[in-house]
Structures are given as C-alpha cells and as structure tokens.
Amino acid sequence: MKRLMTCIECPQGCSLEIEADGTRVISVTGQKCKRGDKYARQEVEAPLRTLTTSVLTRGLELRMLPVRTSKPIPKEKLFEAMEGVKRLVVTSPVKAGSVIATDFLGLGVDLVACRALNKI
Numbered sequence: 001m002k003r004l005m006t007c008i009e010c011p012q013g014c015s016l017e018i019e020a021d022g023t024r025v026i027s028v029t030g031q032k033c034k035r036g037d038k039y040a041r042q043e044v045e046a047p048l049r050t051l052t053t054s055v056l057t058r059g060l061e062l063r064m065l066p067v068r069t070s071k072p073i074p075k076e077k078l079f080e081a082m083e084g085v086k087r088l089v090v091t092s093p094v095k096a097g098s099v100i101a102t103d104f105l106g107l108g109v110d111l112v113a114c115r116a117l118n119k120i
Ligand code: SF4
Pocket: 007, 008, 009, 010, 011, 012, 013, 014, 030, 031, 032, 033, 034, 035, 036, 037
C-alpha cells in the first residue's frame, strides 16, 4: 500500500511517499534528510500527538485552564486521555508550566498548564 504525506519536521514540507505493509514501513522516498524517514515511520508505525485541551477549574479567575501534555503520547490514547482530563478540577493557583498531573494516566508524560491562573 502506498501513502502520501507531508513531512512537518521543518518548513520545507517535503512530500513523502511511503510504501507500507499495514503498519510496517517498507520504504520512504521524497525526503531531503533523515528526519523525513524517521517522521514517516513514526507516523505509520506508532503515531504520536501532543494533547492540548482545557481542564475545569474552581475558585480561579477562569473556568477553564488550557493544558497540554509535556511530550507527545500515542495517538490511540488520545480519547482515554481526554476522559482522564474530564475528571480533573484545578483549585489552586498555577503558573505557566505548572504540572497539573504527574505521569498522566501512566503514559510517562505530565499534564502541564499553558498559562498562569490566580484565585478569584
Ligand atoms: S524531510 Fe527533512 S528537509 Fe524535508 S521537511 Fe522533513 S525535516 Fe524538512
């Protein structure tokens, strides 16, 4: 099976052609550097995404706190992660970069605040 994708590792945006057998990459062409090959293989074999969302707050100046995972997580875990985020409520003031949940859902990443929030 052939797949086409654009490498997003740098502004060049190389058009990649990937020959794959299911989720096993056989060959990658079109990349101008090694990062394109690595990107294509990661995307086909084990795609990762950084989760960006919001967590409910109580007693803080905004009702929702924007958060993100400290590193990308497996794409197939995004829905489970969103369910985990729905169970969280932040009640203490935070700074940008504060850890809201350590080793979030055992995924080996932290959930961190994207901005500061103070008490009302
Ligand atoms: S293959 Fe290399 S040069 Fe092309 S977009 Fe990816 S990182 Fe940039």
